[in-house]
Amino acid sequence: MTIESMKKTKFSQRTYAEWQLAAEEGLKGKPFEELKTLTTEGIILEPLYTKNMLDRLSAALPVQAEAVRNGKQKPGWLVAQEIAADSPADFLAKAKDDVARGNDMIVYASFKKMDWQDHELKELASLITEHPIYFKLTQENRDILRVFEWVESARMENVRGVIFSEEPVDAPVNVRTERIDLLPVHNSGGTIIHELGVALSMLAEKMDAEDFAGTAGRLWVRFAVDTHFFQEIAKLRAFRILWSAFCSAYGQEAPAIPIFTETSVRSYSKLDPYVNLLRAGNATFSAVLGGTDAHTVLPHDFLTNPDPISRRIARNIQLVIKEETHVSHTLDASAGSYFIETLTKEYVDAAWQYFLEIEGAGGYSVVMKSGWLTDDIQVKWLQREKEVSTRKASLIGTNIYANPLEPIKDQEIEYSHLEYATAKRLAAPFEKLRAKSKETLLKTAVLHLGPLKDVKRQSDFVTGFLAVGGIEPLISPELQSADSINRFLAEHDIDYAVLCGPKEKVAEMVPALSTRAAVDIAGKYPAEQLDAWKPYGVWDSIYSGKPITDKLEQILNLGKKAF
Incomplete structure (x- = not known):
């Protein structure tokens, strides 16, 4: 067959009914419904999505597309890998080396308490005017904030990024200090609907109607991204659409809020830890297709204390995706996908209803104190545990294809990562059995x-x-x-x-x-x-x-x- 004849070749049109009939024949008597998947959120994933299904969303599609693109604003994302150091001098040396090797942000995660000398802060000040910052601070480790005193007034607007702190922080105007943090919901076993609904309820408590734009300008959002590839893409897209709808309720245009993501520890395992590389790659690709603004890959041996090699591999996961997929050149790579657009809309509808349910129960703070939210999340977590226990859901190397001779590392996560040490993980019961x-x-x-x-x-x-x-x-x-x-x-x-x-x-x-x-x-x-x-x-x-x-x-x- 020549190129010209190939160009002229046409495929016959097939209908959904014909495809369904062929699928039923392949099932050999099993019901067609078995091809449909019910997610933990209660949403049905169809075995095939068609243009006709998408046409039902025709009124919603332009709204979805505009909200996602306005929220994302520009293509690409920032590589935000944590820097582990023993001293300020060590941190500065590693930060310079990391940005030379592909890291885009200066990520300080308070691994150990550090006392910064003035000359070190001056050197750091020079770095943060060139690269965005991502500071995760503990109450007793805030000395690094003195760096802003060493930034020249003329360059203060060059300092951009976010600060994670439980205490109020004075920072340059382009540094966001108010976070909407969904990691606690995710790490306690929450579903995508829990995360999105809670995000809206937290926003409702934070927003100041009198200074809506000012409050929004201080906000940033953090999500964990799991290994459910298409669902996690739809989650991030759905948040931008929900944020747009939320702003409309205030009579406001939706200003962009940066979304920071990181790989979830929920499916990470101490057993066969190199499989965590696959999980991290899967989750990272979801995050970038979903439109993250900055992403962190937790190293594959994160649960047993990572080393320089594993940190380098974690950083390279993002760099490979950037170089090999070219997704960093697109604003909304998954736009127009029948499956993802439909799933995005379903998440938007379900999350908005859940948000209204939370508000009807008194709002985020009230449902947290009463235990209402915790109990609701626990029901879904038990469902996940059952699926893994019966091997309806697979954890490769852990609940299936396990190596009984594999040596087990039982080190614990560092204290500075306490939020991860207390996270619910699907692999934990199997690690206890193996031990x-x-x-x-x-x-x-x-x-x-x-x-x-x-x-x-x-x-x-x-x-x-x-x-x-x-x-x-x-x-x-x-x-x-x-x-x-x-x-x-x-x-x-x-x-x-x-x-x-x-x-x-x-x-x-x-x-x-x-x-x-x-x-x-x-x-x-x-x-x-x-x-x-x-x-x-x-x-x-x-x-x-x-x-x-x-x-x-x-x-x-x-x-x-x-x-």
Whole structure:
């Protein structure tokens, strides 16, 4: 086929009904509804989005596009990687090196209390007139604020950026000091609707109707971005649209508010930590497509104290995206996507209703003090935990595809990152199981009641299931009788075993079992059948969808404490 003939080739038009029919045939009898996904927020994700679906939003689309573009104003984003230093001199040296290697901001995160000398502040003052600042201050570590005294009056307007502080701060006019911080909502298990609704309620408490523009000029917003790729893109876009609607309620034009984002620790794990690189890359790409103004990538070993190499890799994630995708040259890269535009609108509608619900309950401060918001968030967090426990949601290297031989780091996050140390993380229960397995003497086995080709699927599933708890079982050869099973268990002094084989073979062998080991069976069996087999040592069954953390806890409890 020549280039000319390829240009003339036309594809036949297909309808949604035809596609649905083909999809149903591929499902082989399963209902089409199984292709739809219900999010934690209660929003249905369709398997396919079409122009006809988008046309239903035709009135909303121009409003969405204008709000996103007016809020973003210019393409690109700032790389805002934290700088870890032991002294002011060390900080200055690393800050200069980082901006030379791609960092766009001077990020000071109060890792350790520092006493700044005048000559050091003068050197820092020169830096912050050239690069935006992102200062995260603790109450006892505010000495760095004296830097503004060393900035020349003529260059004071060049000082831009944001300051994170619990206490009021006097800063140059172009430095924003009032934050709308959604990390606490996210880290306590909140959904996207929680984050957006709470953001509006916090804004309602902060805004001064008499000086609307002045108040808005001091505001900045911080979001954590998780690994739900398209949903996180829609979240950031939805915030800008909600902010525009919020301003309209005050009869005001919507001034731009900078959005600062960072990768979420909610899906980070201490287990197989290099997978955190994939999570960070996914979340970062979501953030930049969603229109973040500044972004921080938490290093892959953030939970166990990062080193210079991991910090460099974290910074390079953003640089690679900038250089390879060219997304930094677009204002709203996801505009016009049938899926994202629809999802954005759904988040806008749901978040606005949730905002009204919070306001009806008394506003953000009231629902926080009463526990109303905490309880509402907890319901959704328990739902997330259940999805991970049953492996409906995957944490690669943690609740699936785990390496039981992997060494475990148990260092804790530094005190300066207390907000992350107290964050709810989906991997935490699995980390506890893996730590417990290292302290437990437990002999386990997977028993094959047939040729490997017949039992391999079950055997691999059980081995993977046990690996999540750090358990590496002994794999038996084919065992053709109950006597051979009893001998194998006795010879190897097995504490716990799982039978893998066809149901008729299992039913034949179980009544002749005689062992001290606790025995489970691979596959889903009726409760009545398992009860009937209990006298023979059968304990339970293992199958896809079984709550894995509870089951692994029970298995590890069979072992003895290692000395």
